[in-house]
Amino acid sequence: MALTQVKTNAIADDAVTTDKLANAINTERTANTAKVSLEDNAVTLAKMAGGTDGQIITYDASGDPKAIGPGTAGQVLTSAGAGAEPAFATPAPGVGGAAGLDLNDSTALRLGTDNDLSFYHDGGVGRLYNTTGSIVIRSDDYYFKDSTGNDDIAKFIEDGACELYHNNSKKLETTSTGATVTGSVVADNTPGRNLIMNGAMAINQRVSTAGLSDFNPVTNSLYTLDRWRAGTGSSFDWDSARVKQVADSPDGFSNSLRVDIGNTETPGANQNALIYQKIEGSDLQGLAYGTSSAKTCTLSFWVRSNKTGTYCAQISQHDCGKYVLYEYSISSANTWEKKTITFSGNTSDVIANDNGIGLEIKFHLTSHSNDHVSATTSWTAKPSGGTGSTYLTTSNQVNLWDHADNVWYITGVQLEVGSAASNFEYISYGDELLRCQRYFQRVNGGLTGVGASSTSIRANYIPIVNFRASPTISGNAGVDFNNPGVNSPTQSSFDCGIQFTYNPNNVGITLGLGNYSNATQGYTYIQWSSATEYIDFDAEL
Amino acid sequence: MTYKYIKNDIEGGNYTACIKRIADLATIPFDEANPDYQEYLKWVAAGNTPAAAD
Numbered sequence: 001m002a003l004t005q006v007k008t009n010a011i012a013d014d015a016v017t018t019d020k021l022a023n024a025i026n027t028e029r030t031a032n033t034a035k036v037s038l039e040d041n042a043v044t045l046a047k048m049a050g051g052t053d054g055q056i057i058t059y060d061a062s063g064d065p066k067a068i069g070p071g072t073a074g075q076v077l078t079s080a081g082a083g084a085e086p087a088f089a090t091p092a093p094g095v096g097g098a099a100g101l102d103l104n105d106s107t108a109l110r111l112g113t114d115n116d117l118s119f120y121h122d123g124g125v126g127r128l129y130n131t132t133g134s135i136v137i138r139s140d141d142y143y144f145k146d147s148t149g150n151d152d153i154a155k156f157i158e159d160g161a162c163e164l165y166h167n168n169s170k171k172l173e174t175t176s177t178g179a180t181v182t183g184s185v186v187a188d189n190t191p192g193r194n195l196i197m198n199g200a201m202a203i204n205q206r207v208s209t210a211g212l213s214d215f216n217p218v219t220n221s222l223y224t225l226d227r228w229r230a231g232t233g234s235s236f237d238w239d240s241a242r243v244k245q246v247a248d249s250p251d252g253f254s255n256s257l258r259v260d261i262g263n264t265e266t267p268g269a270n271q272n273a274l275i276y277q278k279i280e281g282s283d284l285q286g287l288a289y290g291t292s293s294a295k296t297c298t299l300s301f302w303v304r305s306n307k308t309g310t311y312c313a314q315i316s317q318h319d320c321g322k323y324v325l326y327e328y329s330i331s332s333a334n335t336w337e338k339k340t341i342t343f344s345g346n347t348s349d350v351i352a353n354d355n356g357i358g359l360e361i362k363f364h365l366t367s368h369s370n371d372h373v374s375a376t377t378s379w380t381a382k383p384s385g386g387t388g389s390t391y392l393t394t395s396n397q398v399n400l401w402d403h404a405d406n407v408w409y410i411t412g413v414q415l416e417v418g419s420a421a422s423n424f425e426y427i428s429y430g431d432e433l434l435r436c437q438r439y440f441q442r443v444n445g446g447l448t449g450v451g452a453s454s455t456s457i458r459a460n461y462i463p464i465v466n467f468r469a470s471p472t473i474s475g476n477a478g479v480d481f482n483n484p485g486v487n488s489p490t491q492s493s494f495d496c497g498i499q500f501t502y503n504p505n506n507v508g509i510t511l512g513l514g515n516y517s518n519a520t521q522g523y524t525y526i527q528w529s530s531a532t533e534y535i536d537f538d539a540e541l
Numbered sequence: 542m543t544y545k546y547i548k549n550d551i552e553g554g555n556y557t558a559c560i561k562r563i564a565d566l567a568t569i570p571f572d573e574a575n576p577d578y579q580e581y582l583k584w585v586a587a588g589n590t591p592a593a594a595d
């Protein structure tokens with residue numbers, strides 16, 4: 001049998017010399033390129049070079065093996081990502097064990113198969129989100145406190161009270177029979193909270209007559225829409241400017257008061273123009289002015305104008321002559337904007353409990369520099385020198401009369417107790433009309449009379465609601481009467497006055513009317529005025 | 542602005558409850574809570590006198 005293989009153990013020591021090797025092998029040996037192949041699994045742990053206890057082997061950036069570590073006790077091997085060696089590093093503090101579980105910002109603790117419940121802190125706000133079903137928390141008592149643990153926010157006691165706190169002071173507590181509230185309750189649907197009348201600009205008794213569609217104050221202040229007065233300071237000339245009731249209004253309202261500027265005007269010395277409302281003192285007693293309990297109030301309103309800029313709202317206390325003054329800005333042309341002004345109560349000066357003026361809410365439209373003062377949140381006495389004006393603005397007040405096409409709208413005016421504006425208190429048209437009729441009533445069929453002579457008639461009028469004070473009586477035509485089928489006295493010119501002193505707390509007014517022809521003493525008459533003829537009873541402030 | 546008294550044509554004399562404002566023939570009651578009467582008082586205080594009744 002031919003010998004085909006000789007195992008190395010059959011070769012005598014030192015028997016393989018260079019002469020016995022192929023030339024190619026000698027060439028590689030000389031060039032140090034000779035290679036030795038190892039069998040698979042030939043390199044065992046025992047064959048590897050020794051190292052430091054705890055080291056591990058990785059590869060460096062060149063791809064060469066490298067021992068790293070051993071690190072220190074408690075460290076973990078942390079990847080630095082591709083292209084960098086891993087390293088032993090101290091883990092984030094307190095992961096697990098007695099130190100608790102810490103998660104970085106916006107890293108959620110997620111519970112549920114679909115991660116339905118997550119709990120995390122985003123760096124600013126702690127958040128607990130549940131996306132499926134409800135959250136049920138079971139405990140006998142619950143205490144919600146501020147982050148310091150010092151202030152109470154809410155308590156829910158098993159078989160006991162549920163308590164709500166404001167600034168660590170309990171305000172609402174349930175009891176076995178209901179609930180106890182400490183302080184006042186203000187809600188969006190609390191009736192009677194709006195101290196402004198006709199804030200929605202819905203009532204307009206004076207312009208209910210055909211052919212008279214608006215108001216032109218010229219140089220004299222006058223009432224326009226019910227309770228709203230167009231004011232002129234020092235006979236400022238409104239020129240051809242008109243005050244109108246219009247339908248243009250923000251959502252939720254049907255009307256607004258619009259001021260149309262017809263010609264440009266520049267206010268002269270001490271002159272002003274404004275829209276304002278006077279509030280009766282007896283209606284303001286709840287504000288507790290003149291006491292330490294004087295109430296903070298919030299004035300809110302919707303306003304719109306093509307003329308952007310700074311406008312002023314002034315609240316004046318009539319009895320003491322003090323005011324607070326705020327600026328508001330119309331920032332977007334021809335866009336309804338809701339404005340809110342909160343002002344503190346006057347703790348020093350009482351509002352007289354009578355039928356006189358308590359507060360005046362003034363929306364300024366122009367003002368001469370003589371009446372410019374600083375805005376103030378403190379109740380401030382009106383200037384005693386100069387004009388001593390009760391109409392005051394800052395120097396930033398725009399002049400609405402600086403362009404003939406300027407318009408200004410207002411509606412949704414509300415004055416209420418509290419430091420925030422609630423939604424506007426809607427009052428039915430009939431109820432709001434009654435409230436306004438304490439101050440003004442237009443009559444064209446409400447009188448019954450008896451002939452006092454051939455030229456005079458005595459009549460009684462029972463107001464739909466008692467007037468605030470004895471009213472001024474005027475008319476736009478003679479007041480005609482009729483006794484059907486008998487005779488019809490006609491008045492040559494308006495002549496109607498109060499016969500006896502009117503008592504606002506009693507019902508009815510006795511009137512004397514003169515300038516008649518065809519009246520008969522002792523005959524009974526009813527007022528017989530056409531739709532366009534009227535008698536105005538004006539008891540405005 | 543001027544004013545005049547109003548005559549009671551039955552009993553004679555002037556009404557004691559009101560005064561007439563000539564500009565618009567309005568009758569103004571003698572009630573200090575009425576702003577028109579306040580204006581009248583200022584007018585009188587300025588030295589003016591109402592005209593006699595018709």
